[in-house]
Amino acid sequence: MTLDGADILVIGGGPAGLASAIKAKESGVDNVVLVERAEQLGGLLHQCIHNGFGSIYFKEDLTGPEYARRFIEKVQDLNVTVLLETMVLRITPDKRVTLCNKSGLVSLEAKAVILAMGCRERSREAIVIPGTRPAGVFTAGTAQRIVNVEGYLPGKNIVILGSGDVGMIMARRLTLEGAKVRAVVEVLPYIGGLIRNEVQCLYDFSIPVFLEHTVTWVHGKQRVEAVTIAKVDKERQPIRGTERTIECDCLLISVGLIPENDLSIKAGVKLDPITGGPIVNEGLETNVPGIFVGGNVLHVNDLVDNVTLEGELAGQSAAKYVMRGASLAKRKVNLVAGENIRYIVPQSINGEKEVTIHLRTKEPDENCTIQVGDILAKPFRVVKPSEMIALKLSSGGLNKMQQGATELLVSCQRVEK
Amino acid sequence: MGESEIICILCPLGCRVAVTSDSSGNVIGVAGNECKLGEKYAIDEYRFPARILTATAITQSSKRKLLPIRSNKPIPKGKLLESMYHLPQVRVKPPVKIGQVVVPNIANTGADLIAADDMIE
Numbered sequence: 280m281t282l283d284g285a286d287i288l289v290i291g292g293g294p295a296g297l298a299s300a301i302k303a304k305e306s307g308v309d310n311v312v313l314v315e316r317a318e319q320l321g322g323l324l325h326q327c328i329h330n331g332f333g334s335i336y337f338k339e340d341l342t343g344p345e346y347a348r349r350f351i352e353k354v355q356d357l358n359v360t361v362l363l364e365t366m367v368l369r370i371t372p373d374k375r376v377t378l379c380n381k382s383g384l385v386s387l388e389a390k391a392v393i394l395a396m397g398c399r400e401r402s403r404e405a406i407v408i409p410g411t412r413p414a415g416v417f418t419a420g421t422a423q424r425i426v427n428v429e430g431y432l433p434g435k436n437i438v439i440l441g442s443g444d445v446g447m448i449m450a451r452r453l454t455l456e457g458a459k460v461r462a463v464v465e466v467l468p469y470i471g472g473l474i475r476n477e478v479q480c481l482y483d484f485s486i487p488v489f490l491e492h493t494v495t496w497v498h499g500k501q502r503v504e505a506v507t508i509a510k511v512d513k514e515r516q517p518i519r520g521t522e523r524t525i526e527c528d529c530l531l532i533s534v535g536l537i538p539e540n541d542l543s544i545k546a547g548v549k550l551d552p553i554t555g556g557p558i559v560n561e562g563l564e565t566n567v568p569g570i571f572v573g574g575n576v577l578h579v580n581d582l583v584d585n586v587t588l589e590g591e592l593a594g595q596s597a598a599k600y601v602m603r604g605a606s607l608a609k610r611k612v613n614l615v616a617g618e619n620i621r622y623i624v625p626q627s628i629n630g631e632k633e634v635t636i637h638l639r640t641k642e643p644d645e646n647c648t649i650q651v652g653d654i655l656a657k658p659f660r661v662v663k664p665s666e667m668i669a670l671k672l673s674s675g676g677l678n679k680m681q682q683g684a685t686e687l688l689v690s691c692q693r694v695e696k
Numbered sequence: 697m698g699e700s701e702i703i704c705i706l707c708p709l710g711c712r713v714a715v716t717s718d719s720s721g722n723v724i725g726v727a728g729n730e731c732k733l734g735e736k737y738a739i740d741e742y743r744f745p746a747r748i749l750t751a752t753a754i755t756q757s758s759k760r761k762l763l764p765i766r767s768n769k770p771i772p773k774g775k776l777l778e779s780m781y782h783l784p785q786v787r788v789k790p791p792v793k794i795g796q797v798v799v800p801n802i803a804n805t806g807a808d809l810i811a812a813d814d815m816i817e
Contacts, residue, residue: 328764328812330748342750344764344813348794427752430761455751455780475705479747482703483773660730666708 285312285360286601287594288376288389290367290542293322294583295574295590296395297350302594303393304357308601312360312389314367314378320354321347322397323420324583326427329448331475335584346583370546372567390604391569391597394543394557395590398536398575400445403497406534408440410497413504419445419533423452432458434529438506439463440494442481443665444472444581446533451480461525464489464508466515469643471665473581493517494530503528536579546570553622554578560611561628562596563589568606571597578624578637581667585637612680614651617690619644621664630684633674638689639664646694652687654679662691702738704729713738746770749779750812753786753798757815763788764812765798771805779803790815 287303289296292315300313319325324332327343334340337349354361365380374392378385400418415434417425422433423445435458439446442465450460463481468491470477481488489508495517496507510521538556540548548557548565556577557565564571573593574586600606612630614623616638623638638649643663650656654676662668680687704711711734716725723742726735749771752762771779779802788798792815799809 325813328752328766329750330766340748342764342766342812345766345794348813427764428760428762430752430754455749455776457780474703474708474710477710478703478705483747483776661707661709663708 282312282360282385282387284310284387285376285389286310287312287391287393287597288374288387289313289393289395289594290370290376291315291322291395291397291574291576292317292320292361292363293395293397293574294324294347294350294586295397295576295593296322296393297347297354298587298590299393299395299571299573299594299597300359301350301353301357302591303598304359304594306595306598306602308598310360312362313354314362314365316364316366318364320351320361320363326420326424327448328427329452332583335582336587343583350587367542370542370570372547374546374569390601391571392546393590393593393597394540394548394565394570394572394576395574395593396539396542396576398538398579401532401535401537403530403532406532408494408497410506411499413497413499413502415499415503415529416497417529417531419443419449419531422449422529422531426452426456432456433531434458434503434527436461436527437529437531438494438508438525438527439531439533441465441533441535442467442471442477442488443533443535444476446531447472447476447480449531449533450486451484454484454486458529460484460486461527462487462489462508464492464494466491466493466511469663473665495522497530498524503530506530536575538576538579540576543570543572543576548572551578551622551626553616554624556624558627559625561625561634562599563593563625564596564600564606569597569600571600578622581665585667585669612684613686615686615688617688619647619662619691620689623689628672628677628687630677630680630687631674632677633671634677635669635671636689638668638670640668640691644691644693647691648694649689649691651676651689652680652684654687658694659691700742702741704734704737706733706737715739715742717742745773747773747776749776749802749807749809751780751783751809753783753788753809755815756787756789757817759817760815763792763798763815765809766812767802767805767807768810769807771802771807775803775805779805779809788815790817 324343324347332346509517573589
């Protein structure tokens with residue numbers, strides 16, 4: 280493999296990486312290299328065969344493979360250098376990147392790096408479910424690959440722990456393929472994913488939902504034979520005497536996603552303990568100059584459309600950085616999460632030109648106002664942690680900020696009637 | 697005369713909308729929706745609950761076992777499972793372009809199942 284170096288090296292060929300490679304190239308940077316460890320581009324979209332993708336970006340209702348195909352074709356048309364079946368082993372803070380593939384190890388220098396590694400699933404081990412260790416326990420995403428790519432059923436009688444979008448989508452998919460979904464078990468008092476999935480994946484197929492319940496035991500020696508579930512109290516602890524046992528041969532775990540940042544940490548990138556992703560400015564640049572980030576490696580998004588938009592922004596910023604040869608770091612205003620705000624991305628803004636920020640609340644609430652310092656107050660009929668909120672801060676509003684202000688408090692408060 | 701509860705999926709609010717109808721199934725009342733869009737959604741969903749069906753078809757490719765497929769228009773909710781029963785017999789031979797019809801008029805719904813990805817070989 281001969282590669283002298285890259286102006287921009289993009290790590291990950293999923294939706295974020297595809298969008299950032301396209302945008303970097305379109306912004307005028309010639310030498311863009313896209314590295315993907317799988318044998319094809321597209322990332323997880325290949326196994327997400329359901330529809331619901333692209334409603335914002337394309338104003339169309341596409342399936343995952345259809346959505347991916349549009350960007351893959353663009354990457355090919357633009358002659359981005361694509362390295363498939365290639366793993367990035369290390370990035371140093373001065374952006375030397377070590378790659379590994381069938382032709383061996385290669386080390387190359389990049390002027391800018393875009394992190395687009397996506398996220399991984401929390402597993403049974405991550406949440407510690409007691410019981411035996413039989414076959415038949417999978418994460419929902421693994422089950423999705425088994426059904427949609429490999430063509431097998433992971434089980435015939437299924438219990439799903441967690442009501443995130445992947446879990447609900449698998450409940451529908453497995454039902455359509457002839458399996459029986461015996462229960463969806465959610466520890467919170469409400470469904471974790473989007474309302475359309477709650478209706479179209481669970482209620483459409485009359486799948487039993489157990490809110491404020493958790494799995495307390497996995498039974499079976501060679502193969503899962505049953506799980507015990509129990510109601511939980513306010514501290515999410517199982518309540519004695521409420522246990523019931525559900526016979527099943529498969530337990531799917533759908534209890535959240537974690538940004539995949541092992542490479543970022545080695546490169547000296549500082550992470551936000553709440554998002555699990557890098558701390559970024561409004562150009563999605565990390566604390567390491569020239570390292571940019573977008574998509575689910577930055578924070579877990581609910582919609583791929585937003586992953587694409589973040590990838591584009593990272594690609595644009597990286598192109599500017601390469602063409603200028605320096606960071607754009609100017610004035611910095613930190614966004615501080617106040618009442619009922621879980622996190623805000625980016626963590627800081629320049630405070631000069633219009634910018635869109637994304638945030639999630641800690642708890643669901645109704646009739647509230649989201650306040651950004653004294654520059655914006657926007658009413659919301661309802662807020663939910665599962666539905667990310669985008670807020671546009673206008674330059675006019677930002678101009679109202681006090682000279683020399685270094686902080687903006689963001690809070691979500693109930694409006695008293 | 698009847699009342700159906702429809703959960704609106706247009707925004708995170710998820711209004712529970714009650715649609716009442718007369719004996720011949722005509723909508724005579726809609727209540728519980730917080731906005732106009734919700735009223736339209738509830739009536740449409742009451743009259744014709746239909747979904748895009750997505751699934752996979754077995755291929756004759758040596759490279760991939762399954763091809764993702766989708767319906768080119770919504771299929772009545774009650775016909776989704778029936779549509780699935782037709783799939784085990786289907787074999788898709790490459791090459792296939794995205795959008796190409798794989799199963800025409802699935803389960804007599806008037807909808808075609810089409811390829812949701814290219815398959816070259």
